[in-house]
Every structure is written in structure tokens, then in C-alpha cells.
Amino acid sequence: MKYNFDLVVNRRNTNSYKWDQTKQLFGDADILPLWVADMDFESPPAVKEALIKRAMQGTYGYTIRSSEYEAAIVNWFARRHGWSLEPAWLADVPGVVTALSLAIDLYSAPGEQVILQSPVYNPFYDVIRLNGRKIAESPLIINNGRYEMDYGHLEQLMKQGAKTMLLCSPHNPVGRVWEREELQKLSELCLKYNVLIISDEIHCDLVLPGYKHIPFASLSEEIAAQTVTATAPTKTFNLPGLQSSFVAISNRELKRRFDDRLKMLSLHSMPYFNVDAVTAAYNDGEEWLDELLVYLQGNVQFAIDYLERHLPQVKAIRPEGTYLLWVDYRNLVGSAEEIKDLMFKQAKVAFTEGSIYGETGLGYIRINYACPRSVLHEALERFCRAAQTKVR
Ligand SMILES: Cc1ncc(COP(=O)(O)O)c(C=O)c1O
Structure with missing residues (x-):
């Protein structure tokens, strides 16, 4: 092993959300x-070096997204996940949860049902409820010690009128990496009932040896047209404090509305450190x-x-x-x-x-x-x- 993961780093007294609370x-x-x-x-190490270099520069001005940054993202997803992203599909957001919340607000109407599969990452409940939407809960089923989707129940919720679904892929907290066939089955339901999928793929790179992550939007162009993918390098490379996430939306109309909202909230400029740190992570990590x-x-x-x-x-x-x-x-x-x-x-x-x-x-x-x-x-x-x- 070249890297020493046994090294214990003292994180106390660093304003750490995890250690100092x-x-x-x-x-x-x-x-x-x-x-x-x-x-x-x-x-x-490449990330640490990039951050030290930026910190040493001493002027911390407004920052642009470089073409190297975009290329680093596009190349990573092509290489690791076989997904051909176009730079025009990408928009930067501080957090994946920010993206989930904006997407619910933009693409569903107040009072509407939004599907989630429980048990699931707790902010999924918050972004539905706090946006004034209703939670349509579809519990996962445990089959021989393995969690699975309940397609019959999902179809029932869609039939009853739910037009939006939050997907967690891979799934926190149960640790499933959804297989192509499972996602395919879900995508068929979404196409049949015209359901928009907001796919949280923040754990996409944290897939244990022997498993493979399939980006939901990579299944077909048809399903990509009704998918908003939110992901980030932050879990993968331990950068969550940088607040550097992004969405990929191939549907031009959905993307235009997302971009407009970012502009309205003035969330369209890059944090100073992120361009170089993310580029280094994807290119050299x-x-x-x-x-x-x-x-x-x-x-x-x-x-x-x-x-x-x-x-x-x-x-x-x-x-x-x-x-x-x-x-x-x-x-x-x-x-x-x-x-x-x-x-x-x-x-x-x-x-x-x-x-x-x-x-x-x-x-x-x-x-x-x-x-x-x-x-x-x-x-x-x-x-x-x-x-x-x-x-x-
Ligand atoms: C499924 C899932 N989505 C989103 C997040 C948080 O993302 P962010 O910090 O980019 O909002 C987490 C963090 O634990 C997560 O597990």
C-alpha cells in the first residue's frame, strides 16, 4: 500500500462537525x-498540495470554473462509471442536499407527493417537508438479509399521482449498490408514469470491490431526460467541508430552470479553493x-x-x-x-x-x-x- 490509512489524525479542536460536537x-x-x-x-496528497498552493497565494478573490475543472469531472465519470457527461449539463452547488431541495422546489408543485425509499438519509424527509410537499414513503424490503426496492408499492404510489421521486444510489444507510436490472425496472416505472427522478449519487465512487455503480441517467437517453443527478467528489475524497457538489441535467429546459434559480440565489460563482482541489482530486486521486x-x-x-x-x-x-x-x-x-x-x-x-x-x-x-x-x-x-x- 502506498497510502497509510492506519494513520490516526487528531481532529479534535479543528471545528470538526464530527469530533467537536x-x-x-x-x-x-x-x-x-x-x-x-x-x-x-x-x-x-494531490488535494492537500493544491490547497496549500492556493492558500499560499494570499489573495482570495472571486473565482472562475476552469475548463480543466470541467474536463476533470467529465473524464472521471467516463473512466470510472462509463457515463458520457457533457459540460453543458453541469451546474455547481454547495451541497448535494442544496440540489435536492432546489430540484423539489423547481420541478414539483406545493402539496404534491414526493417518493422516497425508507430507511433513508434523513435530510430526504426535510427537503420534502420543508418545501411544503408530502412524503410518499416506500419502505425497502429485506430479502435474505439484503434490501430491495418494492416495485409493486412504488407503482401504486405513482398510479396515485406521485410525479417526483428521490433516489439514493448507492443507498445510505443500508449500503446497497443498486444493480442495472433493479434501476432498469425503476426507470420503466418512471417512464410509464412520467415521474421525475432526482438521483442522489454522492456515494457513487464508494463502491466496494466486486460491485459497480450505474448512474441512473446513463440507462437511456429517454430516462436521462427526466433525471436530475446530484453528486460530488466530497464523500469520495473527504472534502465535505469545501462544499463542492454539482448536478448533471441533460434535459435543456430543466437545466435552464436550474441555472436561473442558481442565478437568482447568487449561487453561481465558485468558492476560491474548490476549482483546484476538485481538479486535483479527480485527476490525481x-x-x-x-x-x-x-x-x-x-x-x-x-x-x-x-x-x-x-x-x-x-x-x-x-x-x-x-x-x-x-x-x-x-x-x-x-x-x-x-x-x-x-x-x-x-x-x-x-x-x-x-x-x-x-x-x-x-x-x-x-x-x-x-x-x-x-x-x-x-x-x-x-x-x-x-x-x-x-x-x-
Ligand atoms: C445520501 C447523501 N446525500 C447527501 C449527503 C450530504 O451531501 P452535501 O454535504 O453535499 O449536502 C450525504 C452525506 O452524508 C449523503 O449520505
Whole structure:
């Protein structure tokens, strides 16, 4: 391995959302945080070098999007995902959630139903509700320990009039990387009922060895015409603090409306550091990412083996992508309050309690395993030791 993912970087006292809020959020500053989807690894060296170079320049003026930046994005998606993007389809946004919210506001009407598949990343609920739309929830089905879409239920919601759907691909928190056939089936329903898909593909590059991400809009030109894809290099290369995401919209009319809205909100200029950092990540971060994915695969195996050996009462669902492990604790304790007490007060570790992802997430916790193995080991050890007192 060329890159050292075992390196523990001290992130406390850096205004870290993940590390410096444990007291306020969980009641104790010494809690080990494995919750929010933010990695504890250093970004690729090329990114750090690009940022240092920009910082050293000393004038921090308005910044333009370079043709190298666009080419870096286009080449990355062609190379990694076999998706031919055109620069004209792209628009920059601070966050993927910003894009989801704008798309709901722009392309659906107040009071309309927007479909989501639960359990899902909690801001999906917020962007629907806070835009004055109604949540049309289609729970995923667990089949032999693997989550699947419920096409019958999705069709029912579409038949009843839902014209917009938020897709999470790969899916946070359950770790599914949707297969081509599954997406194809969904796209047929969307075409039949004229449903616009807003596809959150922020985890597209975090696909474990042996799996493949299929961009929803790459399925066909027909489905691309009713798809808004929101994605980013931020999860992939650990840059979420840069706030650098983008949308890809091939439908010209939808794209024009999106661009107009960005202009209206004056969100159309680039943050100073982002052009160079993102260009460096996509052009020079590929080898780092491939090694990272192998390391993450090792963490998954380590965590699953550790839990099987030390706490067989809980059952981890093997992830195919993301860096999030979804664990069923229903044979250990009975309520969200009990698991929170066990994590935060007794074990001094913060995993995410699953009901924030919807009622179907109750009984599960989400563990962010994008950290050095020693940190993961310590967190699991703390949790399993405290959990022993609950074993009947
Ligand atoms: C599915 C999903 N979408 C969006 C985000 C956040 O994206 P952003 O910070 O670009 O708004 C996350 C972060 O955890 C996520 O898991």
C-alpha cells in the first residue's frame, strides 16, 4: 500500500462537525464519534498540495470554473462509471442536499407527493417537508438479509399521482449498490408514469470491490431526460467541508430552470479553493481511492467478524457501497432510548441511532467505518463491552 490509512489524525479542536460536537450532541466530550458520514483519513496528497498552493497565494478573490475543472469531472465519470457527461449539463452547488431541495422546489408543485425509499438519509424527509410537499414513503424490503426496492408499492404510489421521486444510489444507510436490472425496472416505472427522478449519487465512487455503480441517467437517453443527478467528489475524497457538489441535467429546459434559480440565489460563482482541489482530486486521486476501497473492505470484514465473535446478538448487514455499516440490534435491546443510553452513556461511542432515517430504521444503528482500523476496533470494543451487561 502506498497510502497509510492506519494513520490516526487528531481532529479534535479543528471545528470538526464530527469530533467537536460530542459534548453538545451526546453529552460527553470523550465519546468516540463514528456517526456523520465524514471520513477520518487525510485526503489524497494531490488535494492537500493544491490547497496549500492556493492558500499560499494570499489573495482570495472571486473565482472562475476552469475548463480543466470541467474536463476533470467529465473524464472521471467516463473512466470510472462509463457515463458520457457533457459540460453543458453541469451546474455547481454547495451541497448535494442544496440540489435536492432546489430540484423539489423547481420541478414539483406545493402539496404534491414526493417518493422516497425508507430507511433513508434523513435530510430526504426535510427537503420534502420543508418545501411544503408530502412524503410518499416506500419502505425497502429485506430479502435474505439484503434490501430491495418494492416495485409493486412504488407503482401504486405513482398510479396515485406521485410525479417526483428521490433516489439514493448507492443507498445510505443500508449500503446497497443498486444493480442495472433493479434501476432498469425503476426507470420503466418512471417512464410509464412520467415521474421525475432526482438521483442522489454522492456515494457513487464508494463502491466496494466486486460491485459497480450505474448512474441512473446513463440507462437511456429517454430516462436521462427526466433525471436530475446530484453528486460530488466530497464523500469520495473527504472534502465535505469545501462544499463542492454539482448536478448533471441533460434535459435543456430543466437545466435552464436550474441555472436561473442558481442565478437568482447568487449561487453561481465558485468558492476560491474548490476549482483546484476538485481538479486535483479527480485527476490525481484515483490510485488513492482504489487503495482506500481495499482498506474499507478490510474494515467491513473486521467489523463483521468482531461483532460475530463478541456480540452475536446483533446482526450486521454486509454493505456493497458507502462506508456505513447497518446493524440490527433488536435481539439486544428493545428501544431507541435504550440503545442511545448504551452507546452514549455506557460505551462512550457515537454510532447513529437508526430511527432518524425513518420508522423502518428503528432497531438498527449505523456505524461509519471510514476511520483507521485501530479507531474502529476501539469503538467496537467499547460498544461490545458495554453491551455485555444487556445480554440476557
Ligand atoms: C445520501 C447523501 N446525500 C447527501 C449527503 C450530504 O451531501 P452535501 O454535504 O453535499 O449536502 C450525504 C452525506 O452524508 C449523503 O449520505
